[in-house]
Amino acid sequence: MSASLTATATVSAHPASEPARAVRDTRPLRLITCGSVDDGKSTLIGRLLWDTKAVKEDQAATLHRDSGKQNDLGLPDFALLLDGLQAEREQGITIDVAYRYFATDKRSFIVADTPGHEQYTRNMATGASTADLAVLLVDARSGILEQTRRHATIAALMGIKQFVLAVNKIDLTGYDRAGFERIAHEFREIALSLSIRQVTAIPMSALKGENVVYDGKAAMPWYDGPTLVEALELATVRSAQTVGFRLPVQRVSRPGESFRGYQGTVAGGSVKPGDSVAILPSGIVANVTQIVTFDLVRNAAVAGDAITLVLDRQVDVARGDIIASIDGQPQVGLNFDANLVALQPEGIQPGKRYWLKSGARRQRVSIEPVSQIDLETGAWNPTDSLAMNGIGKVHLAFDEAAIFDPYDQNRSTGAFILIDPDTNNTVAGGMVTGKRAPSIGGIHREGNRVILSLPADLADQIMASELFANRRHEAEVKRMTAAEAAQLWSNAASDI
Missing domain, CATH: 2.40.30.10 (Translation factors)
Structure with missing residues (x-):
């Protein structure tokens, strides 16, 4: 598939109404940059900040001073806008997660620069935990590496479904179109295995700014897809409304005998006075009488609001419990x-x-x-x-x-x-x-064989069957003692 067709197919995965929706959306898009070490993550974000005018004059002056000798393009070291720790500047790597804010005419963004070194994978996971989109960088010269796969896998497990594959340093390959298409195809195969459907592949040079904020058609006339900023402007913000109301209780407020409230940040759904809620894990049901914040009484609360919830009866609620809607409980x-x-x-x-x-x-x-x-x-x-x-x-x-x-x-x-x-x-x-669904026996693998641990009578029935006789090379049945079987049924009954 050609680069132009690839880009078009990817962008068209968004609904036709998406650009208009993105303009109306006032919530900032949260994104991370990830990928292997030295693929240019900090430089890319620095260039984004620079070209979207998010770098103030005093910051620019400090950047020029700290960069020392500038590169052949007469530009400062953009990575210094993100790598603020002394150890990061000495080693030339990102260690901690750095968050920055920038905006375009259409929407605002919060970007997290995450480390590429395997030693700091935990910091990358932290950045991915709140992101709506991942910008996965790949060096056009070296292609997809093990750490690239690790970061893509972690981001997918963290619930990120929108990816931009930034094939960076394309200028160092002479703007090789075939190399870009090969990397894009390889990543799409990985993405499918991770159930990722939204992938936009972009060839770019973060240092030169080609296809970051401004297009790189002068150097890459063969690419007619979006720039990075254009792809970000079309992205969607992850919704917190996929389940009913959730309030993890952080504190029980009892300033006097006449008031008892349950404080926390709404983690999903919405609530209003009069709604019926369940307190978990006890399952007690009560009605909401009042929603209080630090300065007023509210008519409703939605995900992200820090509130105090007042109920219509005295119930046993402790820190760590969850107050949830009656329908669709956790x-x-x-x-x-x-x-x-x-x-x-x-x-x-x-x-x-x-x-x-x-x-x-x-x-x-x-x-x-x-x-x-x-x-x-x-x-x-x-x-x-x-x-x-x-x-x-x-x-x-x-x-x-x-x-x-x-x-x-x-x-x-x-x-x-x-x-x-x-x-x-x-x-x-x-x-x-x-x-986990309760089961009537233990099932595990030893090499290529399946081991089933079952009550003795059930084990005898299965081993005597013709089906099992034809599968003896694939499976083994072990008899459980009466005590083991009793404990198994007890565990299953307690978890129903």
């Missing part, structure tokens, strides 16, 4: 499935009990790694542990009822971190995919 249970990114050198140890923190709620949890993604092939391979920077699927087992929405429905109530109780280090970040 999932409550002891066992959940999740995707996990290991962030510390010790990785994730199977069977170890961690603290899980989600919002204001902190609980004990055991982790059972199930599979880990192979960044080269995109396949999920069975595993019983996760090393640092590993991305895996895990089972979560709680001691007491946990409350979650699937992450793809609500980021606030579907995300969590794991804390090592011995060191208090944050060892992983996770996204809940759903509540």
Whole structure:
């Protein structure tokens, strides 16, 4: 497919009414730049800020001074607008996440510059957790690397569905059209495996500013797609309205005997006086009588509002509980499935009990790694542990009822971190995919064989069947003791 057709096909994925909607949208678009180290992320954002006139005169003067000897184009080092830490400037790499604001005539943006070095993957995950769109940079000379795949995978798991593939430093390849199309095709194959449908590939030179804010037709007449800014102006802001009302309780306010309110930030949906709500995990139902903020009483509250909610009766509500709409409540249970990114050198140890923190709620949890993604092939391979920077699927087992929405429905109530109780280090970040369905037996893999652990009578029936006789090379059935079977049924019943 030609570059022009590729760009056109990608942009046309947006509805025809999208440009008008983008102009009306007053919410800033949150985006991240990600990709492998030295692919030009900080330089790209610096150029964006420079060409959109977001750099003030005193900042420009400081930038010229700090840049020292300017490059052959007579331009300062744009990366210094983002890399403010002394260690970043000494090493020439990004370490921490830097947030910057800029705007065009059509909309405003908040951009996070995230580090490309594998050691700082946890900082990239932090930036991705609040982003609506990812600008994934690739060096046109080296193409897609393992860290490129890792960042794309993490961004996709974090719920980002809009990607701009910025094939940077295209000038250093002599504006090679074939090279650009090859990289774009390779990434689209990766994107499909991650269920990413919105990809806009743009050849650019961040240093020269070609196809960033201004088009690069003089150097790339073969490309007639959007510039980076044009693609960002057409992007959509992630909605927080995919589930009903959610208020994770952060504090119970009791200034006097006549007032009791429940304080927090609305994490989804909306609420108004008179609405019926459920307090989870207890399931108690009450009605909303008043919505109070720091300076007034309100008629309604929506996602993002910090409020105090007053109910029509005295109920037992504690920090960490969730007040939710009656219809479409979050999932409550002891066992959940999740995707996990290991962030510390010790990785994730199977069977170890961690603290899980989600919002204001902190609980004990055991982790059972199930599979880990192979960044080269995109396949999920069975595993019983996760090393640092590993991305895996895990089972979560709680001691007491946990409350979650699937992450793809609500980021606030579907995300969590794991804390090592011995060191208090944050060892992983996770996204809940759903509540685990109760089963009548244990199923796991050993190599290419499936192992089923079942109550003895059921195991005998399955092993005697003709179907199993033809599958003995693929599966093995193990008999459970009476005590093991009783515990299995007890766990299943408690999680229904």
